Amino acid sequence: GDSVTQMEGPVTLSEEAFLTINCTYTATGYPSLFWYVQYPGEGLQLLLKATKADDKGSNKGFEATYRKETTSFHLEKGSVQVSDSAVYFCALSLTRGNTPLVFGKGTRLSVIA
């Protein structure tokens, strides 16, 4: 079945460090890919998305490129801030919204000053 695998956390970085959170997927079709972020005590917010191979999603300094050849969608940021501390979820969708997203287990990021 369809699945998403992302790196286990927690990840602890110093402020201004480079961030990579790995995400790979298995899907029977051609999924859309997403990164969501969850701040403590809140729901999930869509961070970025990509809908086809080689698309790059970007938002708030975060980027991820849809790599069909490696079935990956790694999240990167060049310089993290304390305010980026949150849980990050990679997800895929094979339809235009009427079926559930397939989520990874989430990666907790802590950024220390």
Added chain:
Amino acid sequence: GAVVSQHPSRVICKSGTSVKIECRSLDFQATTMFWYRQFPKQSLMLMATSNEGSKATYEQGVEKDKFLINHASLTLSTLTVTSAHPEDSSFYICSASGAAGAGEQFFGPGTRLTVL
């Protein structure tokens, strides 16, 4: 755009009572809404999928008589936890998707339920 609200944000109730949680899409029509449950430091567990005007589809292991879901309009879905018990205490999150888009869902801020 694409804002989803949930109400209440936090509720404490006594064991045996029922609690209703509302999920509203504020600026788009949500053809499908989803209800999730999240335990501390864990990922989201899908409970059910609901389409406007039809019965919800529950995931395996989720009691449909305990977790009543109604999706009466394109902007409102409700989850009622009936005869709540302490083990129902959790963080409940809804999400909504529209007919357009790439399949992304927009999430509400969540409801923290504590059953005493």
